[in-house]
Amino acid sequence: MSTTSSSLWVAYGSEGSVVGTIRRDDAGYTATIAGADASLGTYPTMDIAKNALHGHLPPGSDWPQFREH
Numbered sequence: 001m002s003t004t005s006s007s008l009w010v011a012y013g014s015e016g017s018v019v020g021t022i023r024r025d026d027a028g029y030t031a032t033i034a035g036a037d038a039s040l041g042t043y044p045t046m047d048i049a050k051n052a053l054h055g056h057l058p059p060g061s062d063w064p065q066f067r068e069h
Helices: 046-055
Strands: 007-012 018-025 028-033 041-043 065-068
Touching: 007 046, 018 046, 028 046, 041 046
Parallel strands: none
Antiparallel strands: 007 018, 007 065, 018 028, 028 041
């Protein structure tokens, strides 16, 4: 029997609104922009996932605040 554990980080923009999420599971870190139908992809590290999410925000967006839930 295998156990899959996951963690979720919510990314908040400068206005306090949710701009995306990062979910960790056995496959890696999956970044998703808020309201998107599909994820941006699954990445091997949290830092890469954070950079991918920030890179897909509108130009000039501040770095989001990530909070684990």
